[in-house]
Amino acid sequence: xxxxxxxxxxxxxxxxxxPRLPAFAPLLAAxxxxxxxxLIGMTLSWNLTGIVALAIVIHLVGLTLWSRTVENARAATDxxxxxxxxxxxxxxxxxxxxxxxKVVQEGSPALNAKFLTWSMRNVIGEPGGIYHAxxxxxxxxxxxxxxxxxxxxxxxxxxxxxGDQSKLARWIRFLVDVMTGIPSIVAGLFAYxxxxxxxxxxxxxxxxxxxxxxxxxxxxxxxxxxEMLKLVPADLREASYALGVPKWRTIIKVVLPTAMxxxxxxxxxxxxxxxxxxxxxxxxxxxxxxxxFNPFHGQMASLPVFIYSSYxxxxxxxxxxxxxxxxxALVLIIIVMALNxxxxxxxxxxxxxxxx
Amino acid sequence: xxxxxxxxxxxKRRLGDLVFANTTRAAGVTILVALAxxxxxxxxxxxPAVGAKAPDLKGHSxxxxxxxxxxxxxxxxxxxxxVIAVPLALGVAxxxxxxxxxxxxxxxxxxxxxxxxxxxxxxxxxxxGFLGPRLIPVYQWLADHLGFIPFFDGPASNTGRTILTASIxxxxxxxxxxxxxxxxxxxxxxxxxxxxxxxLGATRWEMIRLAVLPYARSGIVSAAMLGLGRxxxxxxxxxxxxSASGVVTWDLISSTNPSTIAANVALTFxxxxxxxxxxxxxxxxxxxxxxxxxxxxxRAIVERNDPGKAR
Numbered sequence: 001x002x003x004x005x006x007x008x009x010x011x012x013x014x015x016x017x018x019p020r021l022p023a024f025a026p027l028l029a030a031x032x033x034x035x036x037x038x039l040i041g042m043t044l045s046w047n048l049t050g051i052v053a054l055a056i057v058i059h060l061v062g063l064t065l066w067s068r069t070v071e072n073a074r075a076a077t078d079x080x081x082x083x084x085x086x087x088x089x090x091x092x093x094x095x096x097x098x099x100x101x102k103v104v105q106e107g108s109p110a111l112n113a114k115f116l117t118w119s120m121r122n123v124i125g126e127p128g129g130i131y132h133a134x135x136x137x138x139x140x141x142x143x144x145x146x147x148x149x150x151x152x153x154x155x156x157x158x159x160x161x162x163g164d165q166s167k168l169a170r171w172i173r174f175l176v177d178v179m180t181g182i183p184s185i186v187a188g189l190f191a192y193x194x195x196x197x198x199x200x201x202x203x204x205x206x207x208x209x210x211x212x213x214x215x216x217x218x219x220x221x222x223x224x225x226x227e228m229l230k231l232v233p234a235d236l237r238e239a240s241y242a243l244g245v246p247k248w249r250t251i252i253k254v255v256l257p258t259a260m261x262x263x264x265x266x267x268x269x270x271x272x273x274x275x276x277x278x279x280x281x282x283x284x285x286x287x288x289x290x291x292x293f294n295p296f297h298g299q300m301a302s303l304p305v306f307i308y309s310s311y312x313x314x315x316x317x318x319x320x321x322x323x324x325x326x327x328x329a330l331v332l333i334i335i336v337m338a339l340n341x342x343x344x345x346x347x348x349x350x351x352x353x354x355x356x
Numbered sequence: 357x358x359x360x361x362x363x364x365x366x367x368k369r370r371l372g373d374l375v376f377a378n379t380t381r382a383a384g385v386t387i388l389v390a391l392a393x394x395x396x397x398x399x400x401x402x403x404p405a406v407g408a409k410a411p412d413l414k415g416h417s418x419x420x421x422x423x424x425x426x427x428x429x430x431x432x433x434x435x436x437x438x439v440i441a442v443p444l445a446l447g448v449a450x451x452x453x454x455x456x457x458x459x460x461x462x463x464x465x466x467x468x469x470x471x472x473x474x475x476x477x478x479x480x481x482x483x484x485g486f487l488g489p490r491l492i493p494v495y496q497w498l499a500d501h502l503g504f505i506p507f508f509d510g511p512a513s514n515t516g517r518t519i520l521t522a523s524i525x526x527x528x529x530x531x532x533x534x535x536x537x538x539x540x541x542x543x544x545x546x547x548x549x550x551x552x553x554x555x556l557g558a559t560r561w562e563m564i565r566l567a568v569l570p571y572a573r574s575g576i577v578s579a580a581m582l583g584l585g586r587x588x589x590x591x592x593x594x595x596x597x598x599s600a601s602g603v604v605t606w607d608l609i610s611s612t613n614p615s616t617i618a619a620n621v622a623l624t625f626x627x628x629x630x631x632x633x634x635x636x637x638x639x640x641x642x643x644x645x646x647x648x649x650x651x652x653x654x655r656a657i658v659e660r661n662d663p664g665k666a667r
Contacts, residue, residue, distance in 0.1 A: 049490075078559035085455050088447020089464065092535075095528045096471050099482045106485070154383030162377050163384065172384045174655060175391055181582060181651035182394070182644070183589020184476075185618045189640035190394045193401035202633075215394070218387060248376035276475020279591035279618065283625050304477040304592075311481060312596060326485075329478045336473050 019070055026063060026083070033059035056087055103330050110327025120289035120301075127320050130328050132291040133306040136206060139295050140285065140302055141275050143210025144217050149267055151214075152221030159222070160229040161251055173226075179219040187215040188280025195284065204286040206295035209302070212280035217270045224266025228259040261350030265343045272339035276332055278304035303332045394644060402638030405631055412631040414602070423639050425604045429614030430643065433519055433594060434587035436608070437526035441587075442580050444527070445534035452535075453542035454564060465539075472532035480596030483525040488516030488597060495520070495609040506606045513611040517599035520608040525593045530583040537582060541575030542568055574657050581654035589647045591618035617643040 022028075037055035040046075046054075060083050068076035110127065118129025155172065163169025191212035195203040232255050240250040256263075286299035287309050307328045314321035405412070405419055416422035448468065452461045492514060499510030545568045553563040569576075600615035600623070615623075621636045628636060 074559055074562065078561040081561040081564075082455065085447045085451045088444045089451045092444050092448050092471075092531055093467060095482075095487075096467060096474075098486060099474065099478070102482055102486045103478065151383045151386055154380045155387055158377075158380035158384040162380055168381075168384070172387060174659065175388060177655045177658075178648065178651045179387070179391060181585040181589070181647055181654075183591065183618055183647055185591040185621055186394065186398070186589065186640050186644045186647070189401075189621065189637050190397055193397040193637055194393070196401060197397065215390060218390070222387070246370050246373050248370075248372045251376070272473060276477065278475070278477040279595075279622050282622055286626070304475060307477050307481060308592060308596065311484070325481065329481050332475055333478060336475060337470075340469070340473055 018072065018075070020075075021067055021070055021079075025066070026079070029063040029066065030055075030059050033062055059083065060087070100333070103326060103333055106323070106326035107328075107330030110323045111330065115324070115327055116331075119291045121291070123289070125317055125320075127324060130303065130306060130324070130331065132289065133301045133303045133328065134331070135291055135293065136285070136300040136302040137275060137304075139293070140206050140209040140213065140281065140300065141271060143207055143295055144213035144274055145267070145271060147210060147214035148217040148221050148270065152218045152270075153225050153263065155218075155222050156225035156229055157251060157255075159226050161247070161255070176219045176222050179215075180223070182215065183279075184212075184216055184277050185279040185283070187212040188283035190215065191280065191284045204284060204299050205297060206285055206292065206300035208284035209281045209300065210295065212284050213274045213277060216277065216280075217274045220270040220273060221267055224269065225259075225263050228262030228266065229255060231262065232258045261347050264350055265347035268339055268343035268346060272336050272343065275339070276304055276336055278308055281305050282308065303328055303335075307332065395641075398637055398641040398644060401634060402641045403634075405634035405638040408631045408635055413635055419635060419638060422635060423617070423642055425602055426615055426617045426620055426639055427642065427646070428604050429519070429600070429602075430588055430616040430618070430646070432606075432614060433523050433526060433598075433616055434584055436520065436523035437530060437587040438580060438584050440524060440527035441530050441534055441583055442576075445531050445579070445583070446538055446576065448531070448535045449538035449542055450564065452539050454560070454568065468532050468535050471528070472536075476529065476590060476592040477596070479525055479529055480593045483521060483593055483597035484517065487525065488521050490516070491518075491521055491524075492516045498609055507608045509607040510610060512609050513599070515599060515611065517597055517613075518609050518611070519598060519613040522594045522598040522613075523608075525597055526587045526590055529590055529593060530586045533586060534579045534583040537579035538572065538576055541572040541579070545571045574660075578654040578657040581650055581657070585647050585650040585654065588650065589618055589643060591622050595619040595622040 034055045036058055037051050041051035041054060060080060063083060064076050064080045067079045115127065115129050116134070117131050119132035120128040120130075121132070123129075155176075159169050159173060163172070191208045192204075194211065195205070195208045236254050236258060237250055240254045241247070245253070281302045282305050285302060285305065287305045288299045288301050290301075292298050292300045307325045310321040310328070311325040314325075408419060409417075413419065413422040448464065452464050452468075456464060492512070495508075495510075495512040495516065495518065498508040499512040502508045503510055549567040549571065550563055553567045554560075558566060594616050595618070598613055598615065598619055599611055600619060601612045602615045602620070603612050604614055605612065617639050621640055625633065625636055
């Protein structure tokens with residue numbers, strides 16, 4: 001050791017570790033950037049958006065330069081990208097927060113008992129209710145579910161239990177994926193064209209909305225049910241076959257109950273996805289101010305269409321109807337969120353008991 | 357047990373099995389029939405509009421000149437939305453798959469699901485009542501300072517209901533699907549590739565650039581195309597936010613904007629009569645074909661490069 005230490009310096013000293021910024025460096029940089037931006041923004045009397053944007057820019061530039069001087073260029077790039085990823089996340093979350101805040105703020109004044117139990121029939125110059133729209137939404141969504149679940153579930157059973165890798169099954173799987181991308185308005189136009197040909201031009205009824213929505217719902221049901229059926233262990237099927245149970249009874253008595261939790265979750269999520277669809281209902285169901293319980297006759301109101309028409313064609317009392325539109329939007333969001341929650345709970349509740 | 361096998365050795369099909377198998381197959385075929393039915397019925401109801409004249413086509417001389425500007429607007433709005441959404445979505449997806457600690461990543465995933473759950477009409481409401489008015493000064497500034505770029509030619513809209521606002525709302529709406537698919541692909545990157553890169557001294561970004569992104573390239577492309585498909589067909593947000601006049605222009609911030617096929621149908625269908633409705637259905641058929649092709653291509657790319665199948 002002493003020899004080495006006293007030996008003449010023949011080659012350059014190479015440190016084993018690069019200098020690193022301390023672990024709290026990004027937070028420190030963010031804090032300084034925020035303070036600097038606030039100072040500059042306030043002296044120039046900018047609004048909050050401008051100050052935040054400036055803070056982000058200062059943070060990005062500052063941290064990168066600091067890292068470049070202390071560490072090296074590669075580490076600086078790494079820190080820049082890390083910051084950019086978090087900034088992207090921040091930007092993506094802004095709309096969600098502001099949207100929920102805005103809907104709650106504008107919609108909550110409209111909520112009361114009358115709002116939920118009255119229709120808009122003969123209501124002029126005062127706030128009415130959205131009972132007719134809630135009824136319509138429930139009937140139309142129920143119709144869509146009644147059509148979609150049997151077709152979707154049976155198709156999923158075919159794909160997993162019978163079709164497997166056959167040509168037909170592969171085409172169905174592929175086209176179901178393509179179908180998830182069908183624009184909702186096209187589904188509405190399809191239902192309109194179908195009903196025009198079947199029942200005469202210009203037919204509008206609630207059931208048509210169910211047909212249009214089922215076109216959007218079936219692919220979601222098929223995909224989620226297929227995934228769930230695939231998760232059922234082959235052991236269970238084989239044990240059932242070994243006992244001499246026919247395949248179809250095995251599917252109904254063993255495979256479906258095992259996958260039931262996941263299937264219910266998938267169906268609930270599919271309902272949540274289509275319950276807020278507006279465009280198809282605008283075309284095939286029309287809109288009305290009265291309660292209509294008959295899905296096979298006459299125009300039928302629905303929550304999304306009510307929101308749209310109240311806000312864009314408010315008539316003589318724009319303020320009242322716009323408040324009602326926000327209120328209806330709040331109700332719709334609450335319904336969708338509740339369905340999402342139910343879906344998650346159902347998945348837990350119906351999950352097969354694992355005895356071992 | 358001897359009696360249940362035939363000479364060929366295959367078990368005898370029971371009646372119940374036969375009925376059940378064919379029922380499930382019929383359900384599967386129903387889906388294909390429904391998809392074909394969309395094309396057939398839209399064609400059947402759209403065909404009468406081929407011979408339509410100016411009064412039924414908002415003054416356009418034939419169906420082609422009626423649909424073409426709408427196709428332009430549809431593509432313009434969707435492409436801008438894509439340009440905004442894809443970088444953000446990749447950032448969010450990376451934060452979930454490679455940056456955030458596990459509990460935070462789960463929380464972010466839940467928030468993105470929440471973003472996907474908001475109905476489109478509520479986005480429309482938010483776009484027209486919140487976002488639009490807040491963008492007016494931005495558009496004014498763009499028109500004043502960047503007016504030499506054709507996109508910001510101006511004069512700036514004083515309602516904020518421009519095609520750029522509509523595209524921003526569209527971008528938010530397609531963000532969840534692009535994020536979800538890229539996130540899935542990123543998470544499937546072979547662990548060994550990542551660790552090999554890190555072991556060679558790569559920083560986290562270099563690891564992502566060398567191991568994750570090349571692996572996920574086709575997945576990102578198809579995620580973007582699926583997002584494009586959504587953006588092309590999205591109706592209500594555009595119909596509510598956009599103040600459309602059906603022109604063809606590159607100016608993104610003025611008060612005269614191109615319309616999109618979907619928004620045009622939603623806005624005019626209720627008041628349309630006779631051949632006008634046939635023309636709208638014909639435009640819907642065009643939209644169906646465009647989105648079908650985009651989705652078909654996207655899914656074909658996923659199918660061909662499905663990492664689950666490759667190894």
